[in-house]
Amino acid sequence: MSITYLEAIREAQYEALRHDPSVFLYGQDIATFGGAFKATKNLSKEFPNRVFDAPISEDAMVGMAIGAAVEGARPIIEMQFADFSSVGFNQIVNQAATLYWRTNVPCPITIRMPSGGTAGSGPFHSQSMEAIYSHYPGLVIVAPATVEDAYWMLLDSVKLNDPVIYCEHKFLYYHLKAEQIGDRELPIGKARIARPGRHATIVTYSAMVHEALRAAEELQLDGYQIEVVDLRSVKPMDTDTILASVARTGRLLALGEAFPWGGVTAEVIARVTSEGFHLLDAPPMRLNSKDTPIPYHPNLWKSHRPTTSTIAAALRRLLRY
Amino acid sequence: MCLVALASPINCVETDLTADFRDQFLLCYQHMLLARVLEEKLGSLYRAGGRIVGGVYLGKGQEAFSAALGVQLRKGKDIYGPLIRDQAGRIAFGEPILDCVRTYLGAVTGPMRGRDGNIHRGRPKEGLLAMISHLGSLLSVVAGGLFARRLAGTLGDSIGATSIGDGGTSTGAFHEALNMAAVEKLPIVVSVANNQYAYSTPNTRQYACENLVDRAVGYGVSGMVVDATDLASCLKAFRAAVAQARSGGGPQMIVGTLLRLAGHGEHDDASYIPDQKRRDPSARDCLQVAEDFARDHGWMSSAELRDFNEEVRRTVDLTISKVSKEPTPDPFKEKWQALSCADLVEGQHEA
Known part of the structure; x- marks a missing residue:
């Protein structure tokens, strides 16, 4: 059931x-x-x-x-x-x-x-x-x-x-x-490590957590261990958990399905660069939807939002730096 | 439910003048005079500069219409959402003028503690909602309060009341909320003060129906028009509307015709109102009309009026003097906390 x-x-x-x-x-x-x-x-x-x-x-x-x-x-x-x-x-x-x-x-x-x-x-x-x-x-x-x-x-x-x-x-x-609803583990305001890793961190939320997890699987085939942080609460944002993850990996990809200008991913990067600049081994990256209204046809829609393959490509660029 | 939207104004006649009516009339007059004197004082403080930051918004000319509704309400039982020109209605409802002066002067002792000012004040837990600047937005909030009480079984014969102007009726928020209140058949009285100008915009650029009350039937609510310069007629209209609302008649709309006898705020000289308009019957000063009415009916002598006037001025002066000595907010003591749950307030993320 x-x-x-x-x-x-x-x-x-x-x-x-x-x-x-x-x-x-x-x-x-x-x-x-x-x-x-x-x-x-x-x-x-x-x-x-x-x-x-x-x-x-x-x-x-x-x-x-x-x-x-x-x-x-x-x-x-x-x-x-x-x-x-x-x-x-x-x-x-x-x-x-x-x-x-x-x-x-x-x-x-x-x-x-x-x-x-x-x-x-x-x-x-x-x-x-x-x-x-x-x-x-x-x-x-x-x-x-x-x-x-x-x-x-x-x-x-x-x-x-x-x-x-x-x-x-x-x-x-x-x-x-x-299978069933598990126990309540975290309160509002706390982020969750959805997958531990040590080569790069993806900070994301909502449906993009699952795209990020699939991209992390893909990168594992190349020997990379990608950490995925699920924000859960966008505001308040659990900056401590994000910084601790970046401290472990040294690399950050902020990922969101929303429009690119400003927004949650920009906030994540602003916080990490201002409070954890010294933790970064590479410039932090952002991946969002394209800066257009959201298209109707599936061919366009799939290319408008981040997908497992575009996330994996972004991760590879991040890891090559 | 039989809906009536009367385009011909409600008029007070001699048979309406019961002892109870007279008492309420005199009470209203006192509230109106206190509001007028208080607001004149706030206006002069504004013009003198320094004491009041931001604007000062007067209800001059609208006191009768405002007080006639406020005086029907029972503090602690009814929900009142006054708007910008409702000083008289607020006093009638039972808001102490201390709350007004403290909010204008930004005193931390006031209900808004310097966080909001002037007419943006209230005590929601006491049924007095604090307006926001976005017109039409308060009607749904009043409706929500009544809705919750009905769900909880605590509504009884309490009602809600709120005010709007001719301009505010053009907002989507007002339309949505009045339609919703009508769908829910909530006991709510909506007073529409048609003062003919929304800031500077005349009625001809605001709506195309013959009279704003024509809209009432479209919403499925009862409507009445009243000469809002005439306290006696305002009282008759609001007494009827409130009784209807209390006894299950659903939302009631009262449109009052008048002219704002001040600018939109004290920064505005209202030069856009033509001289001819100022000679119109709608430009009568409701305070003078009420005073004449009371004197003509032998309800108050000239000596009593004079004594009362002096007492009101003394009260206002003492209140302003008291509040002037009270502390204003200290940014270093401010908690800067927009959430009630302190554990969810983010720290200052500074570089």
């Missing part, structure tokens, strides 16, 4: 609803229909009057969650796609992110964002928004890469007294399976 990444997200919401009467779910098509991806399947049946369909109004959905949080609720908002959170951007960055700082009242809301690309999804159903939200103070941004993290980090997000942007990767929904 195995469980997928998507089922883990559903199970986590089931547990959150079961354990805490102040939790409710609000989002488009999430009640009877069970969500566009079925992440809330049957939850409205199991928890009547706790799971609600929302109008197509991302701004109002987030604003509503903030008001509810002030009154002691712990809402989980489902954005149908992370892309559409740009319509709720105002409430997220101006209202949710500033509430505690301005008024001393915490804002415990969780916004689930089905993120990242899948073949055929095109420019408006494929975006990764973690860098945009990380730029704003007052938000916590997580991007689980495993079934366990999808489960435990969602439960942790709901318990957290601050607004959490929970970036769940659509590519992993069905592709990623585990």
